[in-house]
Amino acid sequence: MPLFKGWYTQDGWRTKLVLINQVDEPVNVRIKLFEGEDGPLLASLRIKLKPKEMRFYNLDRVKRVSKRAGVILVDADKPIFCGGHLINLENEMRVIDYKMPKIDEPSGCC
Amino acid sequence: MSHPVVASVLDMSPTSPPIKVLFVPEREELCAEAPGGRKLFLSLSGGGFTPLELALAALGACACIEVYKLLSIRGGLVEKISVDVVVEKEKGENLINLSFHIKADRIGGKEAEETIKHLLDKYCSVWHVFRQSVGLSIAVKLEKR
Numbered sequence: 001m002p003l004f005k006g007w008y009t010q011d012g013w014r015t016k017l018v019l020i021n022q023v024d025e026p027v028n029v030r031i032k033l034f035e036g037e038d039g040p041l042l043a044s045l046r047i048k049l050k051p052k053e054m055r056f057y058n059l060d061r062v063k064r065v066s067k068r069a070g071v072i073l074v075d076a077d078k079p080i081f082c083g084g085h086l087i088n089l090e091n092e093m094r095v096i097d098y099k100m101p102k103i104d105e106p107s108g109c110c
Numbered sequence: 111m112s113h114p115v116v117a118s119v120l121d122m123s124p125t126s127p128p129i130k131v132l133f134v135p136e137r138e139e140l141c142a143e144a145p146g147g148r149k150l151f152l153s154l155s156g157g158g159f160t161p162l163e164l165a166l167a168a169l170g171a172c173a174c175i176e177v178y179k180l181l182s183i184r185g186g187l188v189e190k191i192s193v194d195v196v197v198e199k200e201k202g203e204n205l206i207n208l209s210f211h212i213k214a215d216r217i218g219g220k221e222a223e224e225t226i227k228h229l230l231d232k233y234c235s236v237w238h239v240f241r242q243s244v245g246l247s248i249a250v251k252l253e254k255r
Contacts, residue, residue, distance in 0.1 A: 001228060003183060032185055041216040073185050106179040
């Protein structure tokens with residue numbers, strides 16, 4: 001189960017998530033949006049990607065993160081690509097694209 | 111968020127070291143020794159753990175540590191995890207029930223359940239040993255009294 005960590009902001013910016021299913025099977029994806037680095041969980045979403053589907057998920061759709069920014073965690077049950085596309089609301093020519101890094105799963109305790 | 115006790119346990123080697131167990135019937139005491147001289151005594155006469163209880167405690171301990179790690183990297187702030195380990199006989203086969211009680215923030219019940227169900231088998235090495243059929247080889251060396 002790959003796990004990705006990234007950053008979103010809906011405060012003066014609009015964030016779109018880029019999710020690409022890399023396999024020929026449906027993938028269940030859970031997206032968790034936190035306030036800041038250590039703040040509370042604001043929203044938890046579940047998305048199902050079709051085989052090889054590429055989806056742009058606009059965080060404008062999530063009212064609870066309006067005017068907020070923070071950490072985003074994406075958990076998928078099969079391999080996916082996960083990225084962020086941020087657009088500045090005052091100047092839409094200012095954009096940031098990034099690929100979310102994968103978090104390493106923990107090793108066994110003993 | 112890292113707990114010092116958990117951190118020290120996590121430093122253990124991933125390989126399975128030999129454990130030597132000594133039983134002296136006269137003393138009604140078992141002594142298990144791990145590499146490095148670490149010893150654990152089990153008293154058969156007192157109110158200590160039985161060997162089976164100890165095995166189940168090891169399973170519960172390993173499961174708690176793995177669940178803590180899995181939930182923590184998913185953003186959960188875990189305050190406490192406890193697990194009830196129960197062995198039941200069902201249709202002549204042993205069934206191990208793990209019932210978790212978790213006190214945590216920033217994680218949903220459904221997510222915790224899914225994470226534990228999908229990943230515990232992969233990461234909990236004690237559970238892995240319990241589940242897999244382990245080849246057993248026995249060697250006996252008898253010493254006269």
